[in-house]
Amino acid sequence: MQADLDQTLAALADPVRRALVDRLRRGPARSGELAAALGLPRPTVSKHLAVLRRAGVVEERVLVDDARGRSIALRPQPFAAVRSWLTEVEAFWTDELAAFKRHAERSRSPK
Numbered sequence: 304m305q306a307d308l309d310q311t312l313a314a315l316a317d318p319v320r321r322a323l324v325d326r327l328r329r330g331p332a333r334s335g336e337l338a339a340a341l342g343l344p345r346p347t348v349s350k351h352l353a354v355l356r357r358a359g360v361v362e363e364r365v366l367v368d369d370a371r372g373r374s375i376a377l378r379p380q381p382f383a384a385v386r387s388w389l390t391e392v393e394a395f396w397t398d399e400l401a402a403f404k405r406h407a408e409r410s411r412s413p414k
Contacts, residue, residue: 307359308388311381314358319343320351324360324377331364331376 315321319341326332326340338348352375355361360381366372 307381308384310358311360311385314354314360315385317351317354319347320355320360323348323351323355327361327375327377331374333372333374337375 315324322341323337326337332340334348334352335345337352338345341348352361356363358381359378361375362378363373364376366374
């Protein structure tokens with residue numbers, strides 16, 4: 304699981320790849336549509352999509368009306384793993400801050 308999370312976070316570290324993910328949140332799209340939406344050359348978008356695909360963030364789907372055409376869609380699993388990890392980190396810091404608050408309140412109370 305940690306390796307998958309590492310791959311996902313590494314893939315999302317690039318602003319172009321995050322922009323692709325943001326566009327794909329509205330629904331699947333062809334790579335040419337993604338290139339046009341981001342104002343980038345198709346080869347550049349293809350390279351970024353390859354990174355996202357290897358990390359499991361996106362997948363290609365055959366278009367229903369055109370068996371030769373492909374669309375790119377987000378996969379929910381990597382985002383669920385990131386969300387789970389962030390929840391654990393948030394819980395840790397919530398506990399740490401609560402302990403610090405208790406300590407600070409004890410230190411301020413008159414003896």
